[in-house]
Structures are given as C-alpha cells and as structure tokens.
Amino acid sequence: MLGYISLGTNDMSKATVFYDQLAAIVGAKRVFDDDGFVAWSNAPTGGIGLTNPLDGAPATVGNGVMAAIAAPDRATVDAIYAKAMELGATDEGEPGLRGGDDSNFYAAYFRDLDGNKLNAFYMGPV
DSSP: OOOOEEEEOSOHHHHHHHHHHHHHHTTOEEEEEETTEEEEESSSSOOEEEEOOTTSSOOOOOTTOEEEEEOSSHHHHHHHHHHHHHTTOEEEEEEEEESSTTOOEEEEEEEOTTOOEEEEEEESOO
C-alpha cells in the first residue's frame, strides 16, 4: 500500500549519516541520491526518504506522523534502537513488547536528529 515516506531535514549531511547507519542494519541501501532528496530501501517498494523542504522553509515535525522500520527479528529491533541512541536520537520508548500480554508486537521508538518520530518493529515468534 505505502510506497515510501519522506521526512524533512534541516541538515542533510548529518541526517544521511544517521540513516545510512540505521538502513545498513536491515540491509537497506540508498536507492536515490540527488540534491535535496535521499532515499533508502531494501525491497522493490517501500522506503524512507529525506528531503529539504521544496518551499525553502525549515523542516518541521508532523504531529502524529511516524515512520516504522520493519526488522526481521527482535535482536535487529534492539540493534536499530541502540545505533539510533548512539547517533544522537531521542528515546521515545525502549525495545519491548507492546499491545498486551498476548501480543507479539516488539518495538522501539525514537526521534531522529530533526525530531521525526521513528519506530523499529518485529511481529512474530521469538
């Protein structure tokens, strides 16, 4: 359903270093790299892009907007979260089960260097 999501940045060089390292953990690579727009993916569809706002105004965070990074297992969720924290992300919820006692939704939440909310998640058996 969703092809990709674009997130705004006010510092493309710092943001691309951040996303290059997170993307590598899930086997994603840059699939588009142009002045003002860089995107990563590990599949034929779906990915995250960073952009400088086309109107020239500063990038701002969307209230209620979040991009989710699918992980192949819980250890990868933990690794993404740890790398994000190491790179200067802001904690929004440490890795753990969400959704009740019978849930298999394992996720971690954080904000990137521009304040965009992200989550890394895995749904499935341990």
